[in-house]
Amino acid sequence: MLTERQELILKTIINDFTQTHDPVGSKTVMSQLPIKVSSATIRNEMAVLEDRGLIEKTHSSSGRVPSTEGYRYYLDNLVEPLQIPESVYTKIINQLDRPFHQVNEIVQEAARILSDLTNYTAFAEGPESRDVTVTGFRIVPLVGRQVMAILVTSDGSVQNQVYHLPRNIHGDEIEKAVRMINDELVGKSLAEITPEMLSKALGENANSKHASELIELVEDVINDAASEQLYVDGQINLLNNSSTNDVSDIRSLYELVDHDDLLANLEAYKPTSNSGRFPVRVSLGSELPNELLKDYSLLTAEYSVGSHGKGIIALLGPTNMPYSQVIGLLEYFRNELAKKLLEYYGRFK
Known part of the structure; x- marks a missing residue:
């Protein structure tokens, strides 16, 4: 651990570098410290911090900038949410105080608000949906051999997908399948609807040589309805923080951020140290699994909607x-998002 004076100096360097993005010298530190310390003492303490690997010298200036280890020490021991x-x-x-018709609309709006407030890339993942029940299922004919499968659940969500049916499936088979699905599945939770249940409901009862295609169609809709939806906003903000000018790297960065499994993959990598002082977790770029993210930090916060499950909001x-400021914002926002979702779910009791 550092001494109190060393911690004050490290905190001062980080705060100044955050505002100016310029290396910080001893005179700057001396003018901003809340205690009176000589310039020589500050230089000595900065040398100790440099030896400890918490600050480092740049090639262009005699000032110092925080290192990854310095940021980690600061995050684990010194940062205080504002x-x-x-x-x-x-x-x-x-x-958030406007009418929403589906859970996903609220979650998507959450990502947009966070990105707008911070000018960073924001992520919002909705709560798990496996406990909601099916209230209706329809298949609507479109043009040609296309149909739209529509699934309605007890939380007011409507899931729809367009499918292209095999040429030899007839309309009466579809109508019969829809009736059986409603008879068998309405009132059951998404978690209860397994492939075995669908096979029994449609395979044995439908007496159709195309039952496997219909089962696959229903499985797809159920899985999509039950999956956690990830929304991303502010991808363009990545360019403001990247040190690369390589077009292929920038394209790869965009593709990485737009990947559905991004948060799950990044969440698997724990910070080098995590004091657990706050509900917001910070992973520095060097702790993330992709070299493209070396100039970034990922802040994640979990929110709970009681029996309806948990979700995640994040900023890159x-x-x-x-x-x-950002930790304070995420702490507050996760609570407001949970309140809004609980208010929404309350409409269906």
């Missing part, structure tokens, strides 16, 4: 972001 300004509080309340921004 209360969000009244203007930000009002903006969040106003943007520059390593030298103002952590106190």
